Amino acid sequence: MSEGLLSLQNHCDQLDSDKVTERKKHIESFKRELNRTVIVQQLDHNSNNGRGLTWNAVFNSLISYMLKEIDHLKKQKGESSTSLSSKDRKKQTVGEVFKWFVRKANQRGEKLNCSDLLHHVLTLMKDDFSGIAFGEVCCSVILKDILRSRKYFCQISSSNWQELLKYFCKALRDPVQRTSHDVLSRIVRLILAGALKQSNVSTSFILTFFNSIINKFRTSERSATVVENILGSLNLFILTCASDLRTQLCKLGEDSIDNLLHVWKKYSTPAVKEEVVVFLRMQMALHHPKGVVTEEQGAYAEDFTVWRGHLKYLYDELVYNEWTKVNTRRKLKGVIGREIFKETDVDLAADICHQILCRSDSTADDKTPGINPDLNQSSNSSRYISQGGSAAKRRKVDSSGCSWEILLDMISIQTSNLIPW
Known part of the structure; x- marks a missing residue:
């Protein structure tokens, strides 16, 4: 030596x-x-x-x-300001x-043993004292030095992936340390991506985690970065597991749409809205594969009354209201020509409109823009769907094609001839 x-x-x-x-x-x-x-x-x-x-x-x-x-x-044991500062x-x-x-x-290639490094980091974070003292440092090491290393990514064992996933999901859902939520959400997104590829993930745990954390979107303040990473993680999970968990994911969607529309209104960042659109498009595919309309054709919902209420609300918020805003901005700016829509937004609007207007028993509110109510409605052609805690009277929609024509005219006017279907 x-x-x-x-x-x-x-x-x-x-x-x-x-x-x-x-x-x-x-x-x-x-x-x-x-x-x-x-x-x-x-x-x-x-x-x-x-x-x-x-x-x-x-x-x-x-x-x-x-x-x-x-x-x-x-x-x-010292509690004086000097003692605390020294600590x-x-x-x-x-x-x-x-x-x-x-x-x-590791700057010239990974030299440290992955298992030993990961074990030490998790040991520090799980201890109440060292977790608070070194939580940010440990998160930085996991995010920048372990998860972003291709070699370490392949060396992490299945049990370690599951341990990481459970620990950081709980840390993000019920934070007790001073670690940045932005960092925790990035870590969860990377860990979930790795665990889905390298391990057998407990789907029941992940479903419970997403259901719990999405329910907190209304009550807890979270940055746009945190919301984007949570929704990105959720979309990755759905994309990976949709074929095996259709019923559970449909229920998750039905339970989550109100909260996600709250997110849509609250966060104006394009990245967050893009993740919401991706989630909704996958929900449309889960509930109505290949655009099927009826249950006999293969459509599924945990509760069709709730789901159809969501579809109507999505039509109001994401088709009519959003496109009206686009048209208003275009007029205020004096822009000549049509507003450019993302392909995913147009596809989602087309899917929603297809489900609302193609069902022979579709119903719509008197005030629903673009919906043509049957003015000679009889008592047995009315429906009552609970929306926001109150019953709203619905009228039967003429399914002969007239409603399609009205909506086509409205969208052509509002978006300068941009027709999603």
């Missing part, structure tokens, strides 16, 4: 000293040695050949140092050393 590696080995051996001053002195020397190019090259060579002092051996010494520092911080600085120092070491070791 070279003189440089002998010196580094000596510092590693002293990192788990019971004396605070000794650990402080040797961690500084430890960092200096690792900043020397010759030491890094020798560690790389030994790690590649699997003999001598390796990056993994040095990592184990660093873990011992962290555990000693955590134990020391837990024992400190915060020590936490920051220890966390930064850990993150710095991981990137120093």
